Amino acid sequence: MRKEKQGRYRKRRKLRKLNHKGKLAHPPSQSAAFSIQVPEVQLNRVNPFSSLCSYIWFPSASLSPQDRGSEWGGAASPFCRKGASLAEGPRWVRGGGRGIPPALDGLCTMSFLIDSSIMVVSQVLFFGFGWLFFMRRLFKDYEVRQYVVQVVFSVTFAFSCTMFELIIFEILGILSSSSRYFHWKLNLCVILLVLVFMVPFYIGYFVVSNIRLLHRHRLLFACVVWLIFMYFFWKLGDPFPILSPKHGILSIEQLISRVGVIGVTLMALLSGFGAVNCPYTYMSYFLRNVTDADILSLERRLLQTMDMIISKKKRIAMVHRNMFQRGEVHNKTTGFWGIIKSVTTSSPGGENLTLIQQEIDALEELSRQLFLETVDLQATKERIEYSKTFQGKYFNFLGYFFSIYCVWKTFMATINIVFDRVGKTDPVTRGIEITVNYLGIQFDVKFWSQHISFILVGIIIVTSIRGLLITLTKFFYAISSSKSSNVIVLLLAQIMGMYFVSSVLLIRMSMPLEYRTIITEVLGELQFNFYHRWFDVIFLVSALSSILFLYLAHKQAPEKHMTL
Numbered sequence: 001m002r003k004e005k006q007g008r009y010r011k012r013r014k015l016r017k018l019n020h021k022g023k024l025a026h027p028p029s030q031s032a033a034f035s036i037q038v039p040e041v042q043l044n045r046v047n048p049f050s051s052l053c054s055y056i057w058f059p060s061a062s063l064s065p066q067d068r069g070s071e072w073g074g075a076a077s078p079f080c081r082k083g084a085s086l087a088e089g090p091r092w093v094r095g096g097g098r099g100i101p102p103a104l105d106g107l108c109t110m111s112f113l114i115d116s117s118i119m120v121v122s123q124v125l126f127f128g129f130g131w132l133f134f135m136r137r138l139f140k141d142y143e144v145r146q147y148v149v150q151v152v153f154s155v156t157f158a159f160s161c162t163m164f165e166l167i168i169f170e171i172l173g174i175l176s177s178s179s180r181y182f183h184w185k186l187n188l189c190v191i192l193l194v195l196v197f198m199v200p201f202y203i204g205y206f207v208v209s210n211i212r213l214l215h216r217h218r219l220l221f222a223c224v225v226w227l228i229f230m231y232f233f234w235k236l237g238d239p240f241p242i243l244s245p246k247h248g249i250l251s252i253e254q255l256i257s258r259v260g261v262i263g264v265t266l267m268a269l270l271s272g273f274g275a276v277n278c279p280y281t282y283m284s285y286f287l288r289n290v291t292d293a294d295i296l297s298l299e300r301r302l303l304q305t306m307d308m309i310i311s312k313k314k315r316i317a318m319v320h321r322n323m324f325q326r327g328e329v330h331n332k333t334t335g336f337w338g339i340i341k342s343v344t345t346s347s348p349g350g351e352n353l354t355l356i357q358q359e360i361d362a363l364e365e366l367s368r369q370l371f372l373e374t375v376d377l378q379a380t381k382e383r384i385e386y387s388k389t390f391q392g393k394y395f396n397f398l399g400y401f402f403s404i405y406c407v408w409k410t411f412m413a414t415i416n417i418v419f420d421r422v423g424k425t426d427p428v429t430r431g432i433e434i435t436v437n438y439l440g441i442q443f444d445v446k447f448w449s450q451h452i453s454f455i456l457v458g459i460i461i462v463t464s465i466r467g468l469l470i471t472l473t474k475f476f477y478a479i480s481s482s483k484s485s486n487v488i489v490l491l492l493a494q495i496m497g498m499y500f501v502s503s504v505l506l507i508r509m510s511m512p513l514e515y516r517t518i519i520t521e522v523l524g525e526l527q528f529n530f531y532h533r534w535f536d537v538i539f540l541v542s543a544l545s546s547i548l549f550l551y552l553a554h555k556q557a558p559e560k561h562m563t564l
Contacts, residue, residue, distance in 0.1 A: 108178075115179035122165055123158050130157030137473050138489060146206070149486045152199060156493040159191045160500035167507060170515050177518070184522040192255045195497045200229045203490045210484075233258055240530065253524035256501070260531055263502025266495060268535045270471065272542025275406040280550050282399030287387065290380045298377060302370040309363045312356050319353060410543050413536040420533070505531050 131154045139150075166184055169175055175183075204225030208218040237258045280286050386392045415421065508519050509532065520528075 111176055112179055112182075115175040116183070118175065119162070119179075119183050123162055126158035126161040126165075127154045129161075130154035133157070134489070138492075139485070146486050148202065149206075149489050152194070152202060153489055153493045156191070156194055156199070156497045159187055159194070160497055162187050163191070163500060163504050167504065167511075167519075170518055171511070181518060181522065184518065188256070188522060189252065191497055191501060192252065192259065195259060195494060195501070196230075196233070196255055197226075199490055199494045199497070200233075201226045203487055203494070204229070206486045206490065210487075236261060240534075251524070253526060256523055257526055259498050259501050260505050260526070261534070263498035263500075264505065264531050264535050265538050266499055267502050267506065268538030269542045271535075272539045273546045275402065275409060275539075276543055276546035276550060279399040279403035279406065280554075282395045283403065285399075286554060287384055288380055290377050290384065292381075295374065295377050295381065298370060298374050302367060302374060305363055305367045305370060309360055309367065312360050312363070316353060316356055316360075406543065410540060413540045413543075416533065416536045417540065502531075506535060 131150065134150050134153050138153075162183075166180060166187065169180060201222060205218060205222035208214045208221040208225065214221050237254070240257075240261055387396060504519065505523070505526070505528065508516050508528065511519075
């Protein structure tokens with residue numbers, strides 16, 4: 001009897017020592033949720049994959065005390081979210097993999113590797129698309145001398161598109177929740193590293209490289225330019241209530257909040273101008289009535305102006321020839337100042353060359369204006385003919401739709417600013433609820449809001465990417481040159497990355513509540529309401545300014561056509 005008691009005492013002592021050393025994470029028990037026999041003592045050999053991911057998967061600080069229960073398989077499991085099933089994926093904790101049952105360790109590893117393979121393949125495809133867009137669209141007229149610019153642009157494009165892909169995966173339930181969380185964190189860290197550290201440094205490097213005086217010490221001056229950027233980037237967050245004060249200076253939320261301010265401002269400016277310019281461009285109501293007679297009349301005036309320019313230049317050439325011949329006959333060399341005096345004063349034949357040259361300059365400026373007006377009338381005539389086709393009528397209908405959207409969006413932005421209001425429910429769910437309550441029909445709001453939200457978010461993502469790429473291409477062609485092309489591409493990559501990060505901040509409100517959770521966890525404790533109010537303010541300013549600008553341009557165009 002005494003020997004049995006001593007044996008039990010030694011066994012308990014051994015278990016306490018193992019538990020104190022960390023070799024036994026939890027008391028042995030059998031899970032209520034999983035039919036897996038847990039060994040009494042966990043093996044000392046720890047999976048290195050578990051040790052690696054235990055610090056970057058789901059931090060234990062994010063679990064409640066109830067979630068860090070003592071049993072592996074219960075509702076308070078340390079590796080599974082409370083109330084979640086195994087299909088949702090494990091929720092790991094710190095401790096070098098000691099919180100994972102050995103029987104599930106290999107299963108979790110295999111599931112994570114499969115999910116990671118899917119993400120890597122998609123990122124390679126996005127990288128290839130960004131590479132082709134760079135070669136076929138942006139740099140088709142230039143020689144690529146700095147491949148690092150092409151790589152940085154493609155990497156920024158790939159990780160920007162991956163964020164939208166993860167939003168789609170979140171709605172459709174593709175990949176396990178733990179894998180999505182890990183790739184959200186990884187993708188966000190990489191895109192912030194590129195936008196805050198890599199791209200600004202290379203912009204400063206190529207700017208300094210174009211200055212001959214600083215070419216020898218370009219690396220040093222590039223670091224100075226980057227430090228200046230970081231100073232202003234960091235001071236940008238001071239006047240805005242974008243972050244909870246408890247976050248440290250090196251937290252990821254500090255970077256996201258500042259990138260979000262710049263990106264949301266850019267998005268609001270483009271959205272405000274696009275909401276006004278789109279109906280102005282598509283609707284046939286704003287087209288001027290241009291006939292073939294108007295175009296022929298303007299072309300005739302252009303030809304007459306060109307003839308007058310040619311005749312006056314001939315007169316100047318004949319005067320110069322006569323003066324040269326007289327100089328040879330009389331064998332007189334008047335010198336440089338004599339030639340200048342003879343040109344700027346009246347010639348012996350009574351020709352005032354200075355006055356003639358001024359008339360030529362005025363006629364050349366008039367010819368340029370006539371040429372641009374002729375091209376504008378030709379384009380307007382083509383748009384009138386295009387508006388009569390089926391596709392033109394379709395775009396005309398879109399113009400009316402966007403005009404209604406512009407009025408509604410401007411009105412709602414004004415209401416949100418005046419009453420300090422931010423929506424809590426996504427627009428799709430709210431619209432379905434209003435329709436169901438008004439019509440009084442039986443309708444599965446949750447089911448259909450999920451599918452319609454998926455379609456709406458997909459349309460927003462596709463149109464955002466397409467519209468931004470078209471805008472970047474036009475902007476690049478307008479201001480690029482052989483020396484500035486690398487700097488401009490890097491600036492476009494910076495704008496593109498900030499634009500897409502901010503799109504994730506704003507798309508969050510268009511998703512149902514159950515799909516916002518992981519985005520909220522990933523982005524941290526940001527002041528999301530501030531970004532929506534800031535977007536409304538900048539959108540309203542941009543839309544009203546665009547209306548005023550287009551009104552003045554549209555009013556001036558007929559007057560200009562009448563005076564020419």
